[in-house]
Amino acid sequence: MPDICTLKSWADLGEGIFGLTAAFFWFWSVAAYWYFFSTPQVGDVNRNNRLSSRYNAAAAFCAGITALLQVFVHYAPVCRSFG
Numbered sequence: 001m002p003d004i005c006t007l008k009s010w011a012d013l014g015e016g017i018f019g020l021t022a023a024f025f026w027f028w029s030v031a032a033y034w035y036f037f038s039t040p041q042v043g044d045v046n047r048n049n050r051l052s053s054r055y056n057a058a059a060a061f062c063a064g065i066t067a068l069l070q071v072f073v074h075y076a077p078v079c080r081s082f083g
Helices: 004-031 033-039 044-073
Strands: none
Touching: 033 044
């Protein structure tokens, strides 16, 4: 079983990874509508809404995981190594 300082380090890393992944999915959900502004075809609105909804759901999941990891890191004890 890893000690609390190792878990805190992994949680710090996980915060960054999940935070960047959430940002990626949110930018990607906006990109689903860029094609809509060019020359919309029949059915593009429904497809874009579906894609945007899926990407937003994935981004919200990643943001939720990031928030939970931030709570853990906030309440974990301070680990300092001066050696």
